[in-house]
Amino acid sequence: MRITLAKSAGFCFGVKRALDIALKTSLLKNKVYMLGDIVHNEDVVKRIENAGIKKVKHLRKTKGAIMLIRAHGASMNIFQKASKLGYKIVDATCPMVKEIHKIAKEMENKNYKIIVIGDKNHDEVRGIIGQLKKRAIVIDTPAKIPLNKIKEIKKACILVQSTQNLDKALKTVAILKKYIPDLIFFNTICKPTRTKQEEIKAMPLENDSMIIIGSKNSANTKRLYEISRSLNKKTWWVNSKRDIKNSWFKNTRSIGITAGASTPQDVIEDILNYIPSLPSTQRPQKGEY
Numbered sequence: 001m002r003i004t005l006a007k008s009a010g011f012c013f014g015v016k017r018a019l020d021i022a023l024k025t026s027l028l029k030n031k032v033y034m035l036g037d038i039v040h041n042e043d044v045v046k047r048i049e050n051a052g053i054k055k056v057k058h059l060r061k062t063k064g065a066i067m068l069i070r071a072h073g074a075s076m077n078i079f080q081k082a083s084k085l086g087y088k089i090v091d092a093t094c095p096m097v098k099e100i101h102k103i104a105k106e107m108e109n110k111n112y113k114i115i116v117i118g119d120k121n122h123d124e125v126r127g128i129i130g131q132l133k134k135r136a137i138v139i140d141t142p143a144k145i146p147l148n149k150i151k152e153i154k155k156a157c158i159l160v161q162s163t164q165n166l167d168k169a170l171k172t173v174a175i176l177k178k179y180i181p182d183l184i185f186f187n188t189i190c191k192p193t194r195t196k197q198e199e200i201k202a203m204p205l206e207n208d209s210m211i212i213i214g215s216k217n218s219a220n221t222k223r224l225y226e227i228s229r230s231l232n233k234k235t236w237w238v239n240s241k242r243d244i245k246n247s248w249f250k251n252t253r254s255i256g257i258t259a260g261a262s263t264p265q266d267v268i269e270d271i272l273n274y275i276p277s278l279p280s281t282q283r284p285q286k287g288e289y
């Protein structure tokens with residue numbers, strides 16, 4: 001039985017960094033608040049809560065509490081509102097998301113209409129468009145391009161949410177190119193996401209089964225699962241070792257494992273240790289005598 005773990009499995013650099021900043025900040029005397037979960041993973045959220053960081057929905061007046069900005073970033077409006085209400089801000093926005101903010105602002109100053117390819121309701125996308133003076137256009141799928149608006153644009157700059165699927169984004173870019181005469185495209189999908197996408201296109205074809213580890217509310221884990229499942233029907237999405245069934249690995253000679261960007265390392269290691277202990281992975285497999 002061969003078990004291969006994807007190089008990119010688990011926390012990306014930006015999430016690791018945000019978590020480190022959060023835990024260091026929790027050691028300060030001030031109360032620490034966050035708008036929303038640090039990442040979409042129940043174990044990590046619990047760890048953050050246990051460290052004393054509170055998740056809130058709305059900002060209230062304070063004297064010196066800390067507002068922690070998550071890896072996804074936030075709009076200028078949130079920064080300004082938090083400062084006005086008396087929060088000290090600790091900004092854990094991923095540097096790669098910051099880079100997207102910088103490009104968006106620079107290109108807007110050069111009079112380019114900003115188009116963002118991404119999930120309309122995702123915090124990262126809200127944070128990007130929330131840096132701008134003018135309203136940006138957000139496109140989540142090639143099928144939903146607002147052609148009436150697009151046809152009127154002469155000059156535009158396309159940015160992509162850092163975790164988007166490159167192939168899907170390129171389809172949108174190809175359509176926009178037909179309508180907008182001066183179009184600049186920045187592929188702002190981050191390096192960890194690109195590596196993850198490359199691996200998930202190869203691993204399901206190189207292994208008999210695939211295990212995708214991550215929370216059911218993690219969008220990037222869902223994306224990994226969908227790609228893997230389309231290439232290999234023996235793909236399973238698990239949140240912890242408790243979800244794994246012995247019967248999955250009968251007559252299996254190789255298992256590929258990957259994990260979403262918000263899955264903690266200890267959950268991955270737990271599963272790596274658990275699979276070889278299952279009876280179906282210990283018996284001699286078909287053709288192995």
Ligand code: SF4
Pocket residue numbers: 012013014015071072094095096097162163190191192193261
């Ligand atoms: S997915 Fe990419 S952009 Fe987002 S936090 Fe991770 S490294 Fe940063």
